[in-house]
Amino acid sequence: MKKKVYICAPLGGDVEGNLQRAKRYTEYALRCGTAPVVPHFYALCLDDHDPKEREIGRTAGLSLLWFCDEMWIFGDEVTEGMKAEIRFCKNLNIRTRIMREQEIEKMIGGKKP
Secondary structure, three states: OOOEEEEEOOOOOOHHHHHHHHHHHHHHHHHOOOEEEOHHHHHHOOOOOOHHHHHHHHHHHHHHHHHOOEEEEOOOOOOHHHHHHHHHHHHOOOEEEEOOHHHHHHHHOOOOO
């Protein structure tokens, strides 16, 4: 069975750009042989700018952490939403790893969008 990794990366603000980066991070995780868990894709059917809908997506994503083996942290910044996910993960004793752009480029090439 493949290791399930939770993709932790920025979403708010530049939602379109961050979704493109989430796709890249997902490809990287897939090529590493894992089964990525990507709550970012909830933003495709929910409005991240609407606080109620953002909260629906946020809590749904957190509920998925219970099933994950690790959390991989991506991006140049750690947002407040990411901090909450990381705290929750640590409370569940789930291993976290910071993923560097250099590692991603080696695996799948190119630069981040």
